[in-house]
Amino acid sequence: MTPERTERNLPRILIIDDEAAIRRFLHTVLPADEFALYEADSGHSGLSVTAAVRPDVVLLDLGLPDMDGIEVIARIREWAPTPIIVLSVRERESDKIAALDAGADDYLTKPFGVGELLARIRAMLRRAQQQIPEPVFRSDDLEMDLEKRRVVVRGETVQLTPTEYDLLKLLVTHAGKVLTHRHILNRIWGPAYLEQPHVLRVNISNLRRKIEITPTQPCHIITEPGVGYRLL
Incomplete structure (x- = not known):
């Protein structure tokens, strides 16, 4: 020891x-x-x-x-x-x-x-x-103000749907950690959606279009193939 x-x-x-x-x-x-x-x-x-x-x-x-x-x-x-x-x-x-x-x-x-x-x-x-999450999260060109419920990308405010905001907030509060598909589905949509991964894929795709420079080559929301997602 x-x-x-x-x-x-x-x-x-x-x-x-x-x-x-x-x-x-x-x-x-x-x-x-x-x-x-x-x-x-x-x-x-x-x-x-x-x-x-x-x-x-x-x-x-x-x-x-x-x-x-x-x-x-x-x-x-x-x-x-x-x-x-x-x-x-x-x-x-x-x-x-x-x-x-x-x-x-x-x-x-x-x-x-x-x-x-x-x-x-x-x-x-x-x-x-970071025992208490910072009210403002920053990573390169992405900024999320958890108190004001505001998301800024490259200096411009981005409008997210309530579901997209909750999804991004979950990823932000666990930044660097791999979250499995089932974990995200349960937290955002509830147990009834655990076997509906397409719902998550669609929302991740929509979210990437709003916060990534090149959605097909994301630098913020990273896919862990077959497992889940990680926010860098």
Whole structure:
């Protein structure tokens, strides 16, 4: 449990993976002056370390020797909002959806790029630090004022329908996090629409036409194929 890097004010990253080679690799590529690393080689030990050190981000493999990673996610979510990034060889959409629906915040398939992993970790840390959402969200040319219910793109106010506004607000308040189709459908339209993904696709398409420079090559609302959407 003792971290290799002991700087007291650094963000605490917990690696839960039974492969020693992966743990060594992450110790090598995660900057020593940026993170304090902890590790666990099983689900049960991972839960114990999570409770003991309260990590800022958990990097979790799904194929653990004593329990499935999905169960680890669910157990952590019973008491902690800790950001969880899944690192797994499982490539099936159903596995990604199951992990995200269980409470994971992000999902990377092994092998993954170091730069992408660092970007995802830093995004999780920024979001976790914002306990109370800022009234004004800004990302490049997009601005959303949650108090005034106003959306501005490239300096011009954009008129959204109530549904489009609620959809964008949901994405904004979870910026950087992958939201599954079912999660979005349930939050915006309710349980009766869980099996009607075309409703979501149509509204995402309409929303992109209003906020993206090139709707067919979006830079704000990113599609996670077969899984859901993420707002950058």
